[in-house]
Amino acid sequence: MNFKGSYDFGNLATLKNYTEVEGFQPRFDNCLALTAYNDQQILVLTLTGQLLLVKNSLSACLKQLCQHYRIYSYEMDVYYRLAECRTQGLIAGNYRLVPSQGTSNPHVVYYNAHFIDSKTYSKERYRVLLTMDNGQGDFFQLYIDASYRSFVRILSAAERVSKYQLQKVEVEMRRLGMVKATPGWQGSQEVFQYQRDTDQFNDWLYSTLILAVVTAAFENSYGEKPDASFSESVYNVLMMVGRKSRAFIKKR
Structure with missing residues (x-):
């Protein structure tokens, strides 16, 4: 040294x-x-x-x-x-x-x-x-x-x-075909489980980040925080990510 x-x-x-x-x-x-x-x-x-x-x-x-x-x-x-x-x-x-x-x-x-x-x-x-x-x-x-x-x-x-x-970036790179599965690991249960978990996490994170922006805009416009029904409505709009990520969101 x-x-x-x-x-x-x-x-x-x-x-x-x-x-x-x-x-x-x-x-x-x-x-x-x-x-x-x-x-x-x-x-x-x-x-x-x-x-x-x-x-x-x-x-x-x-x-x-x-x-x-x-x-x-x-x-x-x-x-x-x-x-x-x-x-x-x-x-x-x-x-x-x-x-x-x-x-x-x-x-x-x-x-x-x-x-x-x-x-x-x-x-x-x-x-x-x-x-x-x-x-x-x-x-x-x-x-x-x-x-x-x-x-x-x-x-x-x-x-x-x-x-x-970095996990969020990894999911996006895999979705865009920029990351390939490691040779010998294609189709393994471990890789499938990991990808499923990271995909669900990424969906939840994406929805939560958007809700944070929308909430900040709501507060700036109306001077108060939105109620629970408004937040739920935003989540419903974002629910195109699928039912599995919906369940993941509720767990958080």
């Missing part, structure tokens, strides 16, 4: 060797972690281990990232409801920008989980300790001031959301 440095994001006063810049936009592929430095600046650890003090608020930065990758709040709401977690990250398949704790916490650190090589808890510093692999042969250590139990719970939920998204 080629260790390049150690960074304590739980004590920003120790991170002084930074460069002040304007206009840098953190993305899934150009940084390891970021956090609010103050109301108007964020501290970013780039993929090469450089610290940048960027003139931008954390909320504005995250909004810009969502716009760049087309990550929509109504979509994240549905996926995280499935994952049974209130603390949401920004997830786009294999890309996962995850908060270290509750997003309203002023000390929250967002880290790109797809670069994690290992995680543990440092009893010496009382910090979550991440070893990050930038994919270029360089490793970095990040110390984050957070409850390890909560940290793992939030990270696990983000991984489930990623799985749900």
Whole structure:
């Protein structure tokens, strides 16, 4: 391992060797972690281990990232409801920008989980300790001031959301003939059961995402949430997906 440095994001006063810049936009592929430095600046650890003090608020930065990758709040709401977690990250398949704790916490650190090589808890510093692999042969250590139990719970939920998204893509690719069955497995009961379950899940997810959009539009137009009969009516319109997915929806 080629260790390049150690960074304590739980004590920003120790991170002084930074460069002040304007206009840098953190993305899934150009940084390891970021956090609010103050109301108007964020501290970013780039993929090469450089610290940048960027003139931008954390909320504005995250909004810009969502716009760049087309990550929509109504979509994240549905996926995280499935994952049974209130603390949401920004997830786009294999890309996962995850908060270290509750997003309203002023000390929250967002880290790109797809670069994690290992995680543990440092009893010496009382910090979550991440070893990050930038994919270029360089490793970095990040110390984050957070409850390890909560940290793992939030990270696990983000991984489930990623799985749900990729599963949805897999179903669409199979439907469009872009994915073929593995040789020797065609017609097997295991593959049939898996495809049936993922198809039903995808139908339920598709219906739920559309209902979330329609519900948001209803609230914006009428200033109140639609009643149960309206939601049921929307589901009925979407029921062309078949009776089996209907049963799956009711189970959820």
